[in-house]
Amino acid sequence: MASQTAKTRRKPRADSLRNRQKLLEAASVVFGAGDGQASLEAVARQAGVGIGTLYRHFPTREELFEAVYRNEVDILGDLAERLVAEGGDTVEALRRWLHASIRLFTTKSGMIEGLQLAAAGSSELRAYSLERMTGATALLLKSGVDAGQMRDDISPEDIFRALVGIFYSQMPTKDPADTIRLIDVFVDGLRKR
Amino acid sequence: MASQTAKTRRKPRADSLRNRQKLLEAASVVFGAGDGQASLEAVARQAGVGIGTLYRHFPTREELFEAVYRNEVDILGDLAERLVAEGGDTVEALRRWLHASIRLFTTKSGMIEGLQLAAAGSSELRAYSLERMTGATALLLKSGVDAGQMRDDISPEDIFRALVGIFYSQMPTKDPADTIRLIDVFVDGLRKR
DNA sequence: TTGATAAGCGGAGGCGCCCTCCGTATATTG
DNA sequence: CAATATACGGAGGGCGCCTCCGCTTATCAA
Numbered sequence: 001m002a003s004q005t006a007k008t009r010r011k012p013r014a015d016s017l018r019n020r021q022k023l024l025e026a027a028s029v030v031f032g033a034g035d036g037q038a039s040l041e042a043v044a045r046q047a048g049v050g051i052g053t054l055y056r057h058f059p060t061r062e063e064l065f066e067a068v069y070r071n072e073v074d075i076l077g078d079l080a081e082r083l084v085a086e087g088g089d090t091v092e093a094l095r096r097w098l099h100a101s102i103r104l105f106t107t108k109s110g111m112i113e114g115l116q117l118a119a120a121g122s123s124e125l126r127a128y129s130l131e132r133m134t135g136a137t138a139l140l141l142k143s144g145v146d147a148g149q150m151r152d153d154i155s156p157e158d159i160f161r162a163l164v165g166i167f168y169s170q171m172p173t174k175d176p177a178d179t180i181r182l183i184d185v186f187v188d189g190l191r192k193r
Numbered sequence: 194m195a196s197q198t199a200k201t202r203r204k205p206r207a208d209s210l211r212n213r214q215k216l217l218e219a220a221s222v223v224f225g226a227g228d229g230q231a232s233l234e235a236v237a238r239q240a241g242v243g244i245g246t247l248y249r250h251f252p253t254r255e256e257l258f259e260a261v262y263r264n265e266v267d268i269l270g271d272l273a274e275r276l277v278a279e280g281g282d283t284v285e286a287l288r289r290w291l292h293a294s295i296r297l298f299t300t301k302s303g304m305i306e307g308l309q310l311a312a313a314g315s316s317e318l319r320a321y322s323l324e325r326m327t328g329a330t331a332l333l334l335k336s337g338v339d340a341g342q343m344r345d346d347i348s349p350e351d352i353f354r355a356l357v358g359i360f361y362s363q364m365p366t367k368d369p370a371d372t373i374r375l376i377d378v379f380v381d382g383l384r385k386r
Numbered sequence: 387t388t389g390a391t392a393a394g395c396g397g398a399g400g401c402g403c404c405c406t407c408c409g410t411a412t413a414t415t416g
Numbered sequence: 417c418a419a420t421a422t423a424c425g426g427a428g429g430g431c432g433c434c435t436c437c438g439c440t441t442a443t444c445a446a
Contacts, residue, residue, distance in 0.1 A: 040404075
């Protein structure tokens with residue numbers, strides 16, 4: 001058997017998995033609330049586990065951030081797939097997805113902040129999230145192009161970069177509603193005419 | 194008496210001024226070393242004053258950052274004036290000034306980081322530094338144009354934005370030497386031909 | 387000069403957070 | 417139902433934050 005290399009390992013304990021998940025959710029809540037510096041003890045409290053448990057699962061602050069971030073990126077990726085599968089107006093689907101992305105970035109601005117720590121260390125994470133996000137964009141775009149509703153001369157990368165650019169240019173001061181409006185303008189521009 | 198409004202105030206004590214200056218220098222050293230999170234106690238230690246003294250001068254972390262930053266921006270502003278006054282090759286002067294700016298930004302990357310805190314609060318600081326920096330750029334540019342050595346169809350704002358853009362695009366990973374090289378290319382492009 | 391006093395100084399102390407370590411508890415396995 | 421690998425909680429030591437206050441000193445008026 002191939003299990004030779006990694007010895008024979010027990011399967012992970014159920015409570016361990018549960019706690020890991022609780023920690024992820026708690027971290028999302030605590031850090032999401034605009035404070036990327038929030039204490040890890042607060043995260044453990046919110047999760048209802050001991051501080052030691054937190055440290056066992058995520059030995060460093062960065063690892064926790066990274067895990068939460070991956071989680072949220074995956075949520076957005078899944079959302080794109082779901083929207084496409086659902087069918088319906090493709091432009092509306094793209095619009096919704098971009099809105100969700102912006103909403104997540106703004107509500108979790110603490111994340112972004114914390115990420116700069118994590119991203120500095122692991123460029124693998126950058127690559128992963130970039131790929132996942134452009135992949136999602138590509139999916140939505142393709143379904144729009146196939147349906148003859150969107151122009152086909154724009155690359156998913158450019159769309160995603162535009163998202164990030166719009167987001168950052170507005171970043172610290174402006175009302176999120178303004179950002180959403182800009183996104184809508186942009187999406188309207190993607191309509192085939 | 195007109196002193197009604199502001200009472201009669203003694204002039205500030207000499208040791209107080211000295212300590213303030215020592216703190217500013219210490220903070221520049223401590224935070225400059227790439228760590229915007231460094232402890233304030235370390236700053237006080239480095240300055241050779243008590244922690245209480247630090248807090249009296251700069252009640253919040255942000256205020257200290259802001260003061261240090263203003264100080265450094267002023268240094269760059271003064272440098273531009275000095276370079277122009279000295280005469281000599283104007284292109285070389287601009288090049289030197291941009292190098293100095295980049296060097297300061299990279300060695301003090303901890304500053305930039307800490308600044309995001311301060312800048313979030315005081316957009317007045319943003320305005321001040323922007324004005325001071327573009328002012329310096331304008332001065333250097335004008336002296337180059339007057340000497341017939343630089344093209345006159347580029348605005349100081351654009352030059353400064355280019356500086357910032359180049360800097361940020363390279364920011365976390367790349368070798369500072371690469372950034373310097375890009376700056377040199379850019380400056381070369383400003384030569385009148 | 388000198389004494390009065392406003393201004394400034396240092397650092398002890400209370401508190402919260404970081405992280406480690408280990409005795410206790412429990413899920414998994416045969 | 418053991419046996420044991422795994423995971424759990426939280427006490428505890430260390431450090432940084434910030435306040436508070438008794439002591440020191442620069443300034444000023446006489």
